[in-house]
Amino acid sequence: MIFNELIYYLFLAVAVFIFFSLPRTLRAWWLGFLGIVFYAYYAGSLVFLFLFEAVTIYFLSKTSRKNATIFVFLVSLCVCVLAYFKYRNTLLLGLFRSLGTVTDTEIPTLASFILPLGISFYTFEFIQYIVDFRKGEIAHPPFKDYLAFNIFFPTLVAGPIKRFQDFAPQLEAARFSYNNLNAGITRILIGAAKKVIIADSMNFWVQPLLQSKDAIASTGTAELWVALFAYSIKIYMDFSGYSDIAIGSAKLFGLTVPENFNAPYLRSNIAEFWRNWHISLTTWITRYVYIPLGGSRVRLRRVIFNVMVAMAVSGLWHGSRLHFLFWGLYHGALLAVYRIYRSRISPYLPNVDRPYAIALKPLSIAFTFVCVTIGWGLFVMPIENFVILVKRLFAISAIGS
DSSP states (O other): OGGGSHHHHHHHHHHHHHHHHSOHHHHHHHHHHHHHHHHHHHHGGGHHHHHHHHHHHHHHHHHHTTOHHHHHHHHHHHHHHHHHHHHHHHHHHHHHHHHTOOOTTTHHHHHTOOOOTTHHHHHHHHHHHHHHHHTTSSOOOOHHHHHHHHTOHHHHTTOOOOOHHHHTTHHHHOOOOHHHHHHHHHHHHHHHHIIIIIIGGGHHHHGGGGSOHHHHHTSOHHHHHHHHHHHHHHHHHHHHHHHHHHHHHHHHTTOOOOOOOSOGGGOSSHHHHHHHSSHHHHHHHIIIIITTTTTTSSOHHHHHHHHHHHHHHHHHHHOSSHHHHHHHHHHHHHHHHHHHIIIIIGGGSOOOOHHHHHHHHHHHHHHHHHHHHHHHHHHHSOHHHHHHHHHHHTTOOSTTO
16 A cells, blocks of 8 residues: 555655645645646556546536536546446456356456556545535636645545545645644554554454355364454554544645544444544535435335445445445445434334443444444455355354355
C-alpha cells in the first residue's frame, strides 16, 4: 500500500512546505499539480483517464443543471468507466469459464488487467459533484479548486470520500499552525501503528480463511473462529489506519476531511455499526442511493427493498467478485431484520428498567460484533468456501453432506 512507503512521507513533507510558502491564490494549483504527479508516479498513463473524466465533468456540468440529458450522460460516464475497469475481469472470467474457452493457466493473464488507482473513491466524488451541482448546492467553481478537490492525493487512494462544498472553501483559508502539525503527525503515527503493528500482525492468524475448501473443511472449529476474529481486527485496523493517515496528512495542510470510523465494534445494533463504519461511504450511499429510492419515507416493504439495494451497491463497490455482493446483501438482511424488529416488535415489548437495560447493552454489542465478524468471512472468501466455513463454525455436518 502506498502509505507504507517512505517516499510517500518525503513527498508529503515537501508538498506541505511548498504549500505554505506559496501565495494563497496558488495553493489550489499546487495541490492539483501534486495530485497529477502522485497519480502519474503510481498509475502511469492512467492519469490521462482521470484527467479526461475530470475535465469532461467540469465543463459539461454547467450545462447539466438545465439539461437532464447531459446530467444522465455524466453520471453514466462515471458509472461505465468504473464498471468497465472494476468488473471487466470478473465478467470475462465468468463468461470464458462457462464457455470452456479459458484454461486455469490463462486466468492469471486475464486477471492482470490493471485497475486504475483509487477509481472507486474518485468516481464517487465525481458523481457527488455532478449531483450536488445539478441540485444547486455547488456554484460553478474555479478549475483550480475543482482539480485540487478531485485529485487531493492523501484521500485519492483510500478515502475518506469528500464533498466539494466542504473541502474547497478551506483551500485559501488554510493556515499553518503547530497545533495542526502536531495533530497531523500524531494521527499519521496512530494510523501507521494500526496498520503495521496490529493489522499486519494478524496475517498469521487469518491464514485458515485463505485456504481451499477442502482445507477449511478439515480445519478445527476453534481455529476458524480465531481466524475470523483476527480478520475482524485486521480489516478494521487496515481501513481505519489508512483513513487516519489520510486525515492526518490533510491536517498538515490545514485541511479537514471527513472522519471515517468511530468505534464501530462498540455499537449495540447493526444500524449503529453502519453509522460508524466507513462513515463517508455510508453517508454517500445513504445520500445518493438510499434516499433517492425513497429512503425511510415509504412503507416498510419498500424500505427493506431500498436497504437491500443500498447494501448491494456497497458490496459491489468494495469488489467485483460475487462474494462481495453477497456480503453487501448479508448486511442488508441484518439491517432489514433490525428495522422489522424496531418497527413491528420493539413497540410491543414491555419497558425495560435501567439496570436491566445497562446489563443487556454489552450483550447487544457482543451479538452485533459476532454478526459483523461472521460477515467478514463472505468479504474475504468465495461463497462456496464461506458455506464450508459456516458449517465448521457451527459444527453443521449433516447439511450438504
